[in-house]
Structures are given as C-alpha cells and as structure tokens.
Amino acid sequence: MEIAASALLLGLQYALLALGVYITFRVLNIPDLTVDGSFTLGAAVSAVLSVAGHPFLGLLAAILCGAAAGSVTGFLQTKAGIHPILAGILTMSGLYTVNITIMDAPNVSLIGKPRFYEAVYALLPNADKDVLKTVCVAVICAGITAALILFFKTVFGLCIRATGNNEDMVRASSINTNAAKITALSIANALVALSGGLIAQTGGFADVNAGSGMIVVGLASVIIGEVIFGRRSLTLGLLSAVVGSVLYRLIIALALETNIFSANALKLLSAVIVGITLCVPAVRKAIAEQKIRKGARKNA
Amino acid sequence: MLNVKNLSKTFLKGTPNEHTALQNLSLHLEKGDFVTVIGSNGAGKSTLFNAIAGSFLCEAGSIVLDGADITYKKEHQRAKQIGRIFQDPMKGTAPDLTVEENLALAYAKSMRNPFTSARRRKDVDFYRAQLARLDMGLEERMRTKMGQLSGGQRQAVTLLMSTIVTPKLLLLDEHTAALDPVTAQKVLEITKDIVSENQITTMMITHNIGQALHTGNRTIMLANGRIVLDLQGTERENITLPELLEMYKEKAGKVLDNDRMLLSDAE
Numbered sequence: 001m002e003i004a005a006s007a008l009l010l011g012l013q014y015a016l017l018a019l020g021v022y023i024t025f026r027v028l029n030i031p032d033l034t035v036d037g038s039f040t041l042g043a044a045v046s047a048v049l050s051v052a053g054h055p056f057l058g059l060l061a062a063i064l065c066g067a068a069a070g071s072v073t074g075f076l077q078t079k080a081g082i083h084p085i086l087a088g089i090l091t092m093s094g095l096y097t098v099n100i101t102i103m104d105a106p107n108v109s110l111i112g113k114p115r116f117y118e119a120v121y122a123l124l125p126n127a128d129k130d131v132l133k134t135v136c137v138a139v140i141c142a143g144i145t146a147a148l149i150l151f152f153k154t155v156f157g158l159c160i161r162a163t164g165n166n167e168d169m170v171r172a173s174s175i176n177t178n179a180a181k182i183t184a185l186s187i188a189n190a191l192v193a194l195s196g197g198l199i200a201q202t203g204g205f206a207d208v209n210a211g212s213g214m215i216v217v218g219l220a221s222v223i224i225g226e227v228i229f230g231r232r233s234l235t236l237g238l239l240s241a242v243v244g245s246v247l248y249r250l251i252i253a254l255a256l257e258t259n260i261f262s263a264n265a266l267k268l269l270s271a272v273i274v275g276i277t278l279c280v281p282a283v284r285k286a287i288a289e290q291k292i293r294k295g296a297r298k299n300a
Numbered sequence: 301m302l303n304v305k306n307l308s309k310t311f312l313k314g315t316p317n318e319h320t321a322l323q324n325l326s327l328h329l330e331k332g333d334f335v336t337v338i339g340s341n342g343a344g345k346s347t348l349f350n351a352i353a354g355s356f357l358c359e360a361g362s363i364v365l366d367g368a369d370i371t372y373k374k375e376h377q378r379a380k381q382i383g384r385i386f387q388d389p390m391k392g393t394a395p396d397l398t399v400e401e402n403l404a405l406a407y408a409k410s411m412r413n414p415f416t417s418a419r420r421r422k423d424v425d426f427y428r429a430q431l432a433r434l435d436m437g438l439e440e441r442m443r444t445k446m447g448q449l450s451g452g453q454r455q456a457v458t459l460l461m462s463t464i465v466t467p468k469l470l471l472l473d474e475h476t477a478a479l480d481p482v483t484a485q486k487v488l489e490i491t492k493d494i495v496s497e498n499q500i501t502t503m504m505i506t507h508n509i510g511q512a513l514h515t516g517n518r519t520i521m522l523a524n525g526r527i528v529l530d531l532q533g534t535e536r537e538n539i540t541l542p543e544l545l546e547m548y549k550e551k552a553g554k555v556l557d558n559d560r561m562l563l564s565d566a567e
C-alpha cells in the first residue's frame with residue numbers, strides 16, 4: 001500500500017514529463033532530446049526560488065524557463081535547419097552550464113525551506129499530509145491534462161497535429177509549420193520543466209544530473225500507457241501517458257522491492273523496456289510475413 | 301487575376317548540372333479563366349506552379365495575384381489565396397487525421413482566432429453537406445482516418461479542402477493522373493463543377509491532350525520553360541490533334557514527347 005501511494009505521488013509528477021514527451025514523440029513525430037536538460041532546468045529554477053522563499057513562483061518560473069528551452073530547440077530545428085535530434089542535443093548540452101549556474105553548485109537542498117504544497121497544509125491542518133501532497137499534485141496534473149486535451153481540439157492544436165503527420169501538406173495549406181513546431185516544443189518542455197520543478201520540491205533537492213535519462217523515462221511511460229490503452233485518439237493518448245507514468249513508477253518500485261535489481265540497474269531496465277516495446281511492430285510484421293511464407297510453402 | 305511577368309528560374313546555378321526550368325516566362329490570366337497546361341516531361345509545368353505557389357523564389361520576374369505583388373511572399377502566406385493539388389493523393393491530406401479534421405484544417409484559413417474549437421457544430425454540418433456533393437458516401441465516414449480512404453476518395457477530399465475557402469487561384473498538377481480512368485473522370489467532373497460554380501481562376505496540368513482541349517477556356521503549352529502555344533476561342537475549338545502536334549514541332553523545334561501523354565482526341 002505504501003509502495004502504491006508513493007508510486008502514485010511520483011507517477012503523477014512524472015506524468016507531466018510523460019505528457020511533454022508524448023507531444024513531441026507522438027504528436028510532432030520528433031524525438032526531442034532537450035528533455036534531459038529542461039527537466040533539470042525546471043528542478044534548478046524551482047529549487048533556487050524555493051530557497052529564496054517563493055515556491056509557487058519557482059513552479060511558474062520552471063514553466064517559463066522550460067518553454068524558453070523548448071523554443072530554442074524549435075528555433076534550431078526550423079529556422080536554423082539543424083537536424084531535430086542534434087538540435088535537442090545542443091540545447092540539452094548547453095543547458096548543463098545554465099543549470100549549474102542557476103544553482104551555483106552541483107546540487108541544492110530544500111530541507112527546511114518552503115514548498116508549494118505547504119499552503120494547503122495550513123488550510124487543512126488535520127488532514128494527512130502525504131494525502132494532501134498527493135491531492136495537490138493530482139489537481140495540478142488533472143488541470144494540465146484537461147487543458148492539453150482542450151488545446152489539441154482547437155484549430156491551432158489541429159495544425160500542430162497535422163504538422164507532425166504530413167508536413168508537406170501543411171506547408172501547402174497556409175499553416176506556418178515553423179510556428180507550429182516551435183509552439184509544440186515550447187509546451188512540451190514547459191511541461192517537462194514543471195515536472196522537474198515539482199519533483200525538486202517534493203523530493204527536497206535538485207541535482208544537476210537529475211535530468212539524465214529522463215527522455216527514456218518519458219518514453220517508457222508513454223509506451224506503457226499505449227500498451228494498455230492502444231493508440232486510438234489523441235485524448236486517450238494524453239490520458240494513457242499519465243496512467244503509464246504512474247504504472248512505470250509502480251513497476252520500478254516493485255522491481256526494487258524484490259531486491260533483484262539494485263537502484264543502479266534502473267536505467268538499463270528502463271532502456272530495455274522501451275527498446276523491447278518499440279520493436280513490437282517490427283516483430284509483429286516479421287511474424288506475419290513468416291506465416292505467409294509458411295502458408296505459401298504448404299500450398300506449393 | 302494572375303499576372304506573371306518575365307519569370308526565370310535556374311536550378312543548381314553555377315554547377316555543371318545547372319538547368320534553366322523557366323525562361324523569361326510571362327502569363328496573364330483573367331478572373332474566371334480555366335487554363336489547361338500541357339508540355340513534354342521536364343518542360344517546366346510543375347516548376348511554374350511551384351514558383352507561383354512560392355515553394356521557392358525566382359531569380360527574376362514578378363508575380364501579381366489580384367493586384368497584390370506576391371513575388372516574395374512565403375509559401376504559407378500565399379496558400380491563403382492559392383489552392384493546390386498534387387498528383388500524389390498522399391500529399392494533400394494528413395493520413396492519421398479524420399476526414400472531418402482534414403476539412404477543418406483547410407477551413408481554418410477562414411478563421412481569425414486559432415483557439416476556436418476545431419469541431420464546431422455548424423462547421424461539421426457544413427463539411428457534411430460538402431462531402432455529400434462528392435456522391436462518394438463520405439458524409440457517412442467523417443470520422444474515418446484519411447489514410448483509410450482510396451486514392452480517388454482522397455483526391456476528391458483534397459479538392460474540397462483546397463476550395464472550401466474559395467481561393468483566388470487553383471493550381472491542379474495532374475491531380476487525376478494517379479487514379480483509374482473511371483475515378484479520374486469522376487474527379488475531373490467534380491473539379492469542373494466546383495470551379496464553374498465558384499468562378500475560380502484555375503490552372504490545370506494534364507497529360508491528356510483531349511482533356512486539355514475540352515476542359516476550360518484556354519490551353520497553353522510549355523517547352524523548355526517557355527510558353528510556346530497559347531490557344532483560346534475558336535482557334536482552340538477547331539484545332540485537331542495532328543495540327544496541334546505540328547504546331548508544337550514548329551515552335552519547340554522538336555517532337556512532343558511525354559511518356560505519360562495521351563495523344564488521343566477523346567476526353
């Protein structure tokens with residue numbers, strides 16, 4: 001039960017990361033490697049401002065900084081014509097310096113400093129604190145997911161979806177594909193940074209390496225969600241990314257509980273999960289073709 | 301409506317592969333003109349369309365559409381006024397979006413606020429009515445993904461998309477060439493209907509000479525990036541295929557060859 005509760009708390013925060021990855025990877029069809037840098041950026045900004053006594057401002061700043069990082073990658077991809085993967089790597093790599101400068105140290109501790117959820121503690125002094133914390137995070141997560149669902153139902157959202165689907169067509173149809181891409185990358189990285197910002201405050205510290213491997217965590221969540229819900233609509237896709245994130249945390253927690261895996265093995269484990277699930281379509285196709293060949297041989 | 305003046309385009313300038321695709325080409329279209337465009341492979345037909353639509357900038361010349369100089373405008377800005385369909389049915393639509401969403405995307409040209417819902421009730425009814433005109437049963441399949449439709453169905457929807465907000469100019473680049481003859485004929489009929497109903501100024505590239513002479517009110521022929529033949533009125537009505545081929549030979553200095561050209565008089 002305790003494992004489930006903490007997986008839920010973590011999963012809902014990382015869900016914003018998963019949503020960001022979903023937007024770039026599934027909607028725009030571009031794997032965006034900025035994520036590792038923008039997650040840490042959010043954590044750094046949020047931690048530093050919390051230390052200064054402004055936890056809410058910290059989250060807001062994380063969102064804005066993440067959006068800025070995303071638009072840098074967007075600019076590099078579109079106007080500068082740099083390959084999307086390289087563009088992401090460039091921003092991510094540059095962000096390392098930015099992050100360490102913001103924190104002024106490799107890590108920042110928040111022990112004894114104010115956090116965003118403490119305002120709610122004051123309102124409901126008798127309630128269980130862990131529950132309240134989870135409720136706070138859940139409300140943020142639900143609000144953002146709902147906003148995204150609505151956004152992608154607007155004309156502009158549709159333009160972003162079309163850009164990821166058939167760029168040639170979109171360019172010939174009066175939509176500015178560059179604007180669509182830059183906007184989507186900004187939104188995605190704003191979400192990722194907010195995820196980092198929340199994690200820093202609930203976890204009580206920010207580390208300059210906090211974001212390393214986050215792209216894989218995001219992908220794993222998206223893919224786990226898709227395994228369960230399928231890939232039917234964008235609305236379902238967004239919801240399944242959230243659920244996928246919580247499940248991913250649960251799987252990790254259970255794996256650690258069994259003591260088969262050490263905490264160091266987690267990154268490899270995640271990478272393997274993502275690798276295996278991403279090759280499922282290819283394997284399915286190969287099996288289907290094998291069947292056809294066998295059938296042909298039988299009939300011959 | 302459209303005024304193209306002394307347009308020149310050279311690809312790969314300064315390399316051994318330098319190729320002049322448009323040479324000082326001028327063309328004037330009146331409002332409501334429906335011009336068919338013919339010419340051998342590599343004559344520069346698609347290049348002319350790309351230049352007008354803004355896929356690239358030309359090193360010389362000017363393009364004026366309805367009084368506005370669009371020579372240096374960006375492609376997506378021109379697209380507000382220029383509808384375009386390509387030969388490849390895959391190119392004109394987003395396969396993972398539904399029929400309805402594709403139409404909404406095209407209709408977005410007319411909307412000022414990008415944050416309006418893409419699925420407003422009255423718009424959906426409007427799309428349904430438009431689709432019903434195609435007589436392909438697509439009004440019942442508005443929630444189907446575009447990628448699941450046949451090539452002909454897709455091309456018909458693409459046609460709707462490029463005319464749903466009436467464009468000032470419609471460019472059709474062999475838009476029926478990838479379809480089977482029956483479907484091609486059907487899509488052509490729909491094209492004629494929509495064009496005449498909305499009085500859209502249109503240019504249509506075709507490799508079917510009979511079709512070229514019997515569709516629209518004017519036919520131009522391109523060779524080596526120039527207009528070598530411009531037929532309209534009675535001259536166009538009375539011309540026979542052998543005469544046309546002879547005229548081409550005279551003007552272009554070579555025999556008309558197009559591996560996809562249908563040298564038949566029939567439509």
Ligand SMILES: Nc1ncnc2c1ncn2[C@@H]1O[C@H](COP(=O)(O)OP(=O)(O)OP(=O)(O)O)[C@@H](O)[C@H]1O
Pocket residue numbers: 311312319320321339340341342343344345346347348558
């Ligand atoms: N992007 C490009 N780069 C280099 N050369 C090009 C480019 N686009 C077209 N060309 C060249 O310009 C010439 C005209 O091409 P275009 O596509 O306009 O021919 P077309 O008249 O449409 O022929 P077709 O009937 O085969 O479609 C060709 O020789 C072609 O090789």
Ligand SMILES: [Mg+2]
Pocket residue numbers: 345346347
């Ligand atoms: Mg062509």
